[in-house]
Amino acid sequence: MKTARVIYEESGHKWIALVRDPNRPEYLIDTNEYMVIDGDDAILLDPGGNEIFPAVFSALSAEFDPRKINKLFASHQDPDVISSLSLWLEFNPQIKCHISWLWTSFVPHFGGNQDTFIPIPDGGADLMVGGQRLQTIPAHYLHSSGNFHVYDPKAKILFSGDVGAALLPPGDESLFVEDFDRHIRHAEGFHRRWMGSERAKRDWCNRVSQLDIQMMCPQHGSIYRGEQVRRFIDWFAQLEVGLVKG
């Protein structure tokens, strides 16, 4: 079972990271899911794949009534991001999934219908959770051609999908990055191969540099905090991407 870890909480506004499932089979990539709660409302960011639904559902239930989840956000179309959609729809057929307009006719292959998806235009859109406005930040071609991240101006947290992801060795369970230099070695090959566009990378670095970010939460690996966020952006800006061999 995954663990639900509260990474931010202030006046009814909360971020929960659902992380590290010790029972996860090795052939499945490890993923982090995040839930943003504001009062009685919540959104699940990158709800994960079908196979890890039990672990996500059980960890999430410990913190929040899963029947109240009426919004999902999918950074892009990958199966480890959103293939559990049909299971969430079983519990709440009215659930809405916010995703790039590019994928609204592809992702229904995982579940849902014309009423399920709320397309996000290329320039991004706001997402309301309770009384809090979250911003979707364009991250196209990093790695998916229709890709968004989520920024929470109140918590100063950026959910960065595959950007910042690290494929940690077995046994490395740390929720937060402890040693940046050591950690980034596990991110390098991934970013060189999966991030396909230099231009998109530069655009993203410029865009997020203008945000006040205290925590950067990727879909795989550990969370960057404080100064590590700036270090990551600088590291990524100078990294040569779109290479078959890291």
Added chain:
Amino acid sequence: MAAVVTQDTGRELRRIVRINEEIKSVVATAFKINLMAMNAIFLAKRAGQTALGFGVLSNELRRFAMDLQKQMTALREMTYGSVATVTALVKQARLNRVLERARKESSGLGRSIIDEFMRSRHGQAYARHREQIAALNRRLSQMIADTAQLVELGSVLARSAKIEAAYGGPFSTSLMQVSSDFERTIGEIQRSLESLTKQQD
């Protein structure tokens, strides 16, 4: 339970595939009969007065071939419907499996939500799909039986054509050859239908 369901649905899908293959073979044979009947009509015309009866029967055989093709198209549509239902059942079985795991991993609120969910909507959906498959199978059996009757008529027509061929004068040998071909080809269809009936048992 989920494993048993998956096994059942897997067997059901393989059965549908076998039925479809048999249908394809009957459709191809019906097309062959249609062409044979057209040739027989021309032959009867050339034979003239002596093959009038044979000509009538050839027309009837052609109509039979077209009816058979229509019947097989309906059968194929029905098996497509079965595929959709079995697929829904496979999906349901997969869902059951994941939910069962979620139930085991959860406690407190999560567990009670899943318990409640599985008791209500889930069990009903599974039972509904099983009933749909049973109903489709009953309709499929009925349609195969109807087709068998139609083919029996074709068989009678082929035998009558053989008798008529005997009165074909100088064309008798050619007409006999054509009517024997009809009889043999319709025999192939009868064997295919017997096989289809066995798939249903």
